[in-house]
Amino acid sequence: MKTIEIRNGEKKIYDICLDHSYAHLREKLQELGVSGRKVCIVTDSQVAPLYLKEIANLCCGLVSKVTHFVFDAGEASKNLAVIEEIYEKLIIEKFDRKDYIIALGGGVTGDMAGYAAATYLRGIDFIQLPTTLLSQVDSSIGGKTGVDFQQYKNMVGAFHQPALVYMNLNTLKTLDDRQLCAGMAEVIKHGLIKNNAYYQWIKAHTHLILERDYDTLEHMIYESCLVKGGVVERDPKEQGERALLNFGHTIGHSVEKLKDFKWLHGECVALGMVAAAAISMHRGLISDETCKDIREVLTTFHLPVQVEGLKPEDILSATKSDKKMDGGRVKFILLQSPGNAFIDRGVSDDEILEGIGACL
Numbered sequence: 354m355k356t357i358e359i360r361n362g363e364k365k366i367y368d369i370c371l372d373h374s375y376a377h378l379r380e381k382l383q384e385l386g387v388s389g390r391k392v393c394i395v396t397d398s399q400v401a402p403l404y405l406k407e408i409a410n411l412c413c414g415l416v417s418k419v420t421h422f423v424f425d426a427g428e429a430s431k432n433l434a435v436i437e438e439i440y441e442k443l444i445i446e447k448f449d450r451k452d453y454i455i456a457l458g459g460g461v462t463g464d465m466a467g468y469a470a471a472t473y474l475r476g477i478d479f480i481q482l483p484t485t486l487l488s489q490v491d492s493s494i495g496g497k498t499g500v501d502f503q504q505y506k507n508m509v510g511a512f513h514q515p516a517l518v519y520m521n522l523n524t525l526k527t528l529d530d531r532q533l534c535a536g537m538a539e540v541i542k543h544g545l546i547k548n549n550a551y552y553q554w555i556k557a558h559t560h561l562i563l564e565r566d567y568d569t570l571e572h573m574i575y576e577s578c579l580v581k582g583g584v585v586e587r588d589p590k591e592q593g594e595r596a597l598l599n600f601g602h603t604i605g606h607s608v609e610k611l612k613d614f615k616w617l618h619g620e621c622v623a624l625g626m627v628a629a630a631a632i633s634m635h636r637g638l639i640s641d642e643t644c645k646d647i648r649e650v651l652t653t654f655h656l657p658v659q660v661e662g663l664k665p666e667d668i669l670s671a672t673k674s675d676k677k678m679d680g681g682r683v684k685f686i687l688l689q690s691p692g693n694a695f696i697d698r699g700v701s702d703d704e705i706l707e708g709i710g711a712c713l
């Protein structure tokens with residue numbers, strides 16, 4: 354098992370554990386002090402038949418009570434109505450401040466279970482057991498929790514750090530190719546914003562990743578956890594650097610809602626990265642070749658670089674009603690070069706339309 358510690362100065366906040374099974378999970382739960390407490394495993398309808406029993410059995414005999422809450426899989430469930438149902442379950446089961454929520458699943462599960470944990474009784478501990486590539490490399494780390502509100506993406510939420518992130522990489526064996534590739538959008542994002550050598554490594558290992566060569570996937574997930582973990586350790590509440598993780602998300606989130614959440618989050622991020630790269634190119638920061646290279650890498654992973662059926666002005670106006678507005682300006686992440694991103698609050702409407710134009 355490999356472990357990455359997330360710290361705040363001298364103090365360890367939590368471990369990110371990468372394992373090939375759940376063999377060491379029980380001892381990690383014991384270390385945390387879960388023994389004798391209640392746990393509620395929050396998971397979705399697709400993950401429950403695959404892994405719920407294993408996690409529930411593992412907790413039995415250690416905790417005083419294991420209960421679970423299962424919701425319909427998919428982004429459409431990421432809302433306050435489902436959060437209310439989780440509160441109801443916790444109240445019925447008499448959960449107190451020292452009891453735990455376990456998020457077993459992808460980013461939707463982690464964001465929702467984390468938000469329920471952040472707000473129930475003003476905050477109880479939660480544990481992330483991510484089972485999609487996207488959640489293993491990105492959403493389980495850093496404590497951004499929340500839900501969509503009406504048509505607004507992640508509009509209601511809280512920063513609430515997990516007590517533990519523990520991933521069994523073998524769970525990826527049951528994940529379908531479309532979901533795996535959606536996770537690759539965030540992986541490619543990590544290379545593009547922080548580490549060109551890693552971006553080049555991803556390009557050189559495309560075939561092995563797509564073939565799901567286990568050692569290659571393990572190395573990649575570890576590298577991505579280092580990038581994401583490093584950023585959130587330095588800037589846990591997005592006061593500065595953490596906003597770089599939003600590369601591709603400014604336009605990506607707009608497309609996600611305009612497409613009625615029918616495109617996966619990672620797919621929308623891919624499109625948003627194409628637009629942000631195009632804006633960076635028009636600024637003279639990166640070359641046309643680099644832009645083409647980014648499109649090619651995304652295409653290799655079957656990610657969309659073009660969208661049909663949306664009007665540029667609708668994407669622009671959705672972008673301006675997103676929470677990425679900062680003092681009346683859109684907060685954009687641009688590329689200085691591959692591996693080197695920066696925050697820009699001065700991107701004009703014309704530039705945004707030009708970026709959108711690159712994906713139509």
Ligand SMILES: NC(=O)c1ccc[n+]([C@@H]2O[C@H](COP(=O)([O-])OP(=O)(O)OC[C@H]3O[C@@H](n4cnc5c(N)ncnc54)[C@H](O)[C@@H]3O)[C@@H](O)[C@H]2O)c1
Binds near residue numbers: 400485
């Ligand atoms: N909090 C953050 O920092 C952060 C970061 C990135 C994305 N997100 C959020 O994460 C969400 C996307 O996460 P996601 O892509 O994991 O989606 P998801 O949670 O909907 O999972 C995708 C699908 O895969 C299924 N699934 C999960 N694990 C499986 C497995 N091992 N085998 C078979 N099927 C499995 C799920 O049931 C679901 O149908 C979005 O809501 C996005 O906004 C949050």
Ligand SMILES: O=C(O)C(=O)C[C@@H](O)[C@H](O)[C@H](O)COP(=O)(O)O
Binds near residue numbers: 539595602
């Ligand atoms: O952890 C972060 O910070 C991120 O921005 C990671 C993103 O991949 C993720 O999609 C996040 O939820 C977007 O944040 P938001 O604040 O724009 O909703």
Ligand SMILES: [Zn+2]
Binds near residue numbers: 491539602618622
């Ligand atoms: Zn994302």
